[in-house]
Amino acid sequence: MSDKAGRVHETWSSRWTFIMAATGSAVGLGNIWKFPYIAGENGGGAFVLIYLFCILAIGIPVMIAEVLMGRWGRSSPVHTMYKLVDDAKAPRIWHGIGWMGVVAGFIILSYYSVIAGWAIRYFLQVAGGAIQSIDGQAASDLFTSMLSSTGTLVFYHSLFMVMTMFVVIAGVTKGLGRAVRILMPVLMVMLVILLFFSMRIGDFPAAFKYLFSVDFSSLSGPAILTALGHAFFTLSLGMGAIMVYGAYMPDHAPIGKTVLTVAGLDTLVALMAGLAIFPIVFANTAIAPGEGPGLLFISLPVAFGNMPGGMAFGMLFFALVTVAAWSSSISLIEPAVSWLVETGKATRLQAGVGFGLICWLLGLGTVFSFGPWEDIRLFQFNFFEFADFLTANIMLPVGGLLMAIFVGWMMDQTIVRQELDIERDWVFNLWRAVLRVFSPIAILWVTLEGLSDIFGWEWLSLMSWLS
Numbered sequence: 448m449s450d451k452a453g454r455v456h457e458t459w460s461s462r463w464t465f466i467m468a469a470t471g472s473a474v475g476l477g478n479i480w481k482f483p484y485i486a487g488e489n490g491g492g493a494f495v496l497i498y499l500f501c502i503l504a505i506g507i508p509v510m511i512a513e514v515l516m517g518r519w520g521r522s523s524p525v526h527t528m529y530k531l532v533d534d535a536k537a538p539r540i541w542h543g544i545g546w547m548g549v550v551a552g553f554i555i556l557s558y559y560s561v562i563a564g565w566a567i568r569y570f571l572q573v574a575g576g577a578i579q580s581i582d583g584q585a586a587s588d589l590f591t592s593m594l595s596s597t598g599t600l601v602f603y604h605s606l607f608m609v610m611t612m613f614v615v616i617a618g619v620t621k622g623l624g625r626a627v628r629i630l631m632p633v634l635m636v637m638l639v640i641l642l643f644f645s646m647r648i649g650d651f652p653a654a655f656k657y658l659f660s661v662d663f664s665s666l667s668g669p670a671i672l673t674a675l676g677h678a679f680f681t682l683s684l685g686m687g688a689i690m691v692y693g694a695y696m697p698d699h700a701p702i703g704k705t706v707l708t709v710a711g712l713d714t715l716v717a718l719m720a721g722l723a724i725f726p727i728v729f730a731n732t733a734i735a736p737g738e739g740p741g742l743l744f745i746s747l748p749v750a751f752g753n754m755p756g757g758m759a760f761g762m763l764f765f766a767l768v769t770v771a772a773w774s775s776s777i778s779l780i781e782p783a784v785s786w787l788v789e790t791g792k793a794t795r796l797q798a799g800v801g802f803g804l805i806c807w808l809l810g811l812g813t814v815f816s817f818g819p820w821e822d823i824r825l826f827q828f829n830f831f832e833f834a835d836f837l838t839a840n841i842m843l844p845v846g847g848l849l850m851a852i853f854v855g856w857m858m859d860q861t862i863v864r865q866e867l868d869i870e871r872d873w874v875f876n877l878w879r880a881v882l883r884v885f886s887p888i889a890i891l892w893v894t895l896e897g898l899s900d901i902f903g904w905e906w907l908s909l910m911s912w913l914s
């Protein structure tokens with residue numbers, strides 16, 4: 448346990464470093480790749496609004512709780528939960544929060560790495576001139592041809608996994624932490640430039656209307672569940688990644704303000720990515736908003752291929768997407784690695800290599816699901832879709848639900864208040880009320896309704912019980 452093991456971790460040098468690391472974890476493929484495509488699959492406006500609401504009313508309160516747990520426990524999520532459960536004299540079943548996070552991290556990293564591999568591949572494609580003057584149809588063909596080459600996908604998946612392990616083994620605060628501090632702002636600036644460019648060549652009014660005009664009639668139970676799940680995914684919540692970073696946070700840094708900054712930056716990047724991508728989508732009949740996971744990789748090459756200096760710009764863009772994914776991927780495996788290192792049973796090297804191999808193997812399932820396994824379905828999902836659904840839409844929200852209940856109801860409230868000492872009374876009370884009552888009910892409800900719609904399990908629907 449943490450106290451016996453002592454503080455085996457380095458502490459972030461400052462609150463700012465924590466913000467950068469947490470933002471590094473939060474901003475990643477979820478913002479640039481996933482948000483636009485799921486917004487497109489779920490009809491735009493109403494989905495975006497629900498997503499923003501979930502960030503504000505559920506994500507931020509739960510994030511505060513997760514950071515607080517981590518800072519109090521000061522160790523890996525598994526050991527933090529041991530300590531917190533001991534302190535609160537809660538039943539041992541609550542240890543499950545830590546363990547579930549470890550498993551969720553493995554599964555997410557397994558497919559995350561495959562998609563990050565696509566970004567590396569695209570960096571090289573752009574460098575090789577493959578997207579010069581490309582149109583929507585050719586961009587779509589280019590993407591399909593990449594997917595049909597299993598060997599290519601395995602190669603880039605492996606490369607990204609090696610990159611991730613390299614940083615994980617070297618330790619968290621060195622190297623990448625420093626790089627992210629410079630590269631994240633560059634990514635933001637590039638997104639702004641890209642946004643202006645796609646405004647010029649694309650159909651910006653249509654994109655804006657699509658993303659921000661709300662038509663609730665297009666919203667289904669599963670769409671709401673996807674929005675909730677994505678709020679957790681994009682903020683890296685519910686699985687211990689933020690908890691383990693919280694463990695490295697200085698004692699008296701204000702948690703509330705810090706969390707707001709991270710969530711604000713994360714949301715900004717997602718919206719900018721959407722506003723850069725959809726104008727191009729609407730200006731090209733060959734690209735559909737509901738295109739799916741290929742949306743980013745089909746739409747943006749059309750912009751890069753047709754703008755002055757597009758080759759350099761495109762290369763830089765995909766390089767930065769890779770870096771953003773990289774700084775997220777290390778946080779996906781850090782809960783597992785830090786746990787094993789703390790037990791004293793393995794070094795960082797051994798833990799990193801061992802866990803990396805497991806994720807790599809699991810990732811092959813995702814690779815194949817874009818090729819030979821495309822039609823192998825569990826319920827209606829192929830392997831990749833199932834891994835994504837299970838983690839983002841079930842495990843992370845359930846993890847968040849349990850954290851909200853644990854901090855809201857089980858933990859000693861004087862500790863909780865003490866951890867949030869800088870927060871004003873009314874802010875604290877509001878946060879606590881939302882965390883104790885609103886967040887758990889909302890998460891539970893949305894998850895049950897979503898599942899009941901997706902699988903046709905009506906008995907799960909609270910609505911049908913009530914009516």
Ligand code: PFF
Pocket residue numbers: 472473474475476477478552555679680681682683684686687688689775776778779
């Ligand atoms: N937040 C990351 C993204 O949006 O790409 C993904 C992620 C990282 C999810 C770490 C969960 C996590 F623990």
